[in-house]
Amino acid sequence: MSLQSAPSHAPLHVALIGYGFAGKTFHAPLIAGVPGLQLSCVSSSKPAQVLADWPQVRVVAEPGAAFADPAIDVVVIATSNTSHHPLAKAALLARKHVVIDKPCTVTLAETEELLALAHTQQRVLTVFQNRRWDADFLALQQVLAQGVLGRIVHFESHFDRYRPEVPDRWRDQALPGSGLWLDLGAHLADQCLQLFGCPDDLLLDLAQQRDGARTNDWFHAQLRYGSTHPGLRVILHGSALVPVRGPRFVVHGTQGSFINYGLDTQEDTLKTGRRPSLDSLGDWGRDPLPAEVLVYRDGQALPLPAPETTGNYLTFYAQLRDHLQGRAAVPVTAAQVHQAMGLLVLGEQSAREGRFLSAAHLLAVVAPAVFYPIPDR
Template identity: 35%
Template sequence: MSADKKINVGVIGYGLSAKVFHIPFIQALPDYNLYAIVQRSPKSGDDASADHPETKLFRSADDLFADKAVDLVVVTSIPETHYDFTKKAIESGKHVVVEKPFVPTSEEARELTKLAKENKRLLAVYQNRRWDQDFVTLKQILASGKLGEIAEFETHFDRFRPDPPTRTTWKTLATPASGALYDLGSHLIDQVYHLFGAPKSVTGFVQVQRKGLKTGDCAPDACTVLLKYGSPKDEMLVTVKSSAVSPEQDQLRFWVRGTKGSFKKYNLDVQEPQLLAGVKLSNSEFGVEPTSSHGTLTVAAADGKYNRETVPSIEPPPTYAEYYRVLAKALKGEGEVPVSGDDAADVLKIIELAQASSDSGNSQSW
């Protein structure tokens, strides 16, 4: 693809993912042209053609695949449709971005990754939280060596939602790739994988925490995954946790402990709530955490005392636009995709091992 050509994007699906996490960033960057949207059943107040009158509207994904002008397909439909849509998009000559969770199984992920390579198409998975402001800040702290050798790494995505959901979606029904482990857990596990790679062993606890849920019909709403890295003499333990019943005003996000110091951080990245509230990407406050959410670095001093300081989150924040900036360069032959299918396949394998561990009561080896 030539460096001066705009990338024509076709988006499959017009739900929350498309409206909030993809289209705003596609439209914000000059490399892209929002060329088409697939929406099967527009409704009054939810009509892609009304929201984007200059964009083609298709009723079926097959019509999108048949359009030779489309360069990149973004799949934002429910997870159980991802495999077929991605396969057809690649076979029709398109590059593809797929929302997380990539596909229901790691086997399907590896099939699609192989297919993309065989067809010389780029395949990327939308793990946008690699560009959370606090995660990028944490990466800098780890690289600085201030924490020493890491002994324990905790990452949380906890909420207080004790009542059963008022509406059903793929996230709440017991369907393929549903529930907390695939939904929120995939974000956390991807960040851990990005930092440390594949673990030595996986222990999982997958639960339904909210009372009144029919466990046979509803997807699990909580998970705890323990990942072991290193040798028995030099072991690091990673805890990945997502809870639906966590009555805290400030939810723990990261707690990393090492031989020299620790880093503790509360509250989630602000981009999602800002996007849901309609904050524009051009707003100077977009992606910027309040100072009250900045993390704390504690370093053990030689005299037995501790030096504690607040660590401002990195500015300017990278924002999720960085995902699409990196992707644009890759599409023009200037580097790799932001998150590869190979990475996503390994993350899915960790998820599968966590579920197998929870089902059996035994830890699983990588």
């Protein structure tokens, strides 16, 4: 069954907790754009704003009202990072399936507690890793799967922006879970884990570079691989002070290179208010800047056409729908949630201690991949 197909099951009712940037820009329109999901409830302190955008939804002031609603199947948490753990715990105890906007929590212990509780409650706990469905990342995955670059020895991933003014928001305050590493770094870490798995060790450097910065707005991580990917070195980099951006991806192998410029356009399109739908995607997610792929054959440089991929953040929610109806794997598994959170926390420890730290302990799988489908009503 394709993701575009209309499901035969009754709609799954979704409650969105939080209507800030993430809830308004990403989660609400993506949920609404997937057949078989119904945005039924939003918990927000700004009901007028929610109802102006989504007049058909029920708005509640407190998340507990959504958790107590027996009609709600799935709870999506799009609030400040420090609130993820208590809100997700309450939702799981109310026997709801839970999606958390990245990062899962602010400590590995909190994430492990939630994963264990989800398993006990026989409910799904997953994290919204939408950047797995960036057009450029999908193109890179195809090129690596083809093997035309040979053995990969260097992978560099940048997520740079130019935002010289420090905004008055929780992400930029000196709070647990704030800063660029747990924000944009969460995307880069998850993509790296998808491509290469867990590294041998990690070194992270953090800085506050903007005038008036109160938390990290620059990060530079080095990940070293050995047994699984001999000689591979990975750089994950992000900054809020890059007026002229360089490449998004730089990948070198023993037989060629992959270079891509520009960020996926889906976020900017969502910011304009456009609402995508699986039923009518049109030009949604098309990359205006295809990658450069260059390989060497018989000593000669040969450019290859980049794969024509289309990004689609709706895939996360479509796959979650299919999982809850017993037709697909969960989009981000418990083991992947644990490993990504562990890598972020390990990076913070590395930055404090100023040294490489082993990531071997992150290879453990903390919960099996289990289906907890919702029966057709």
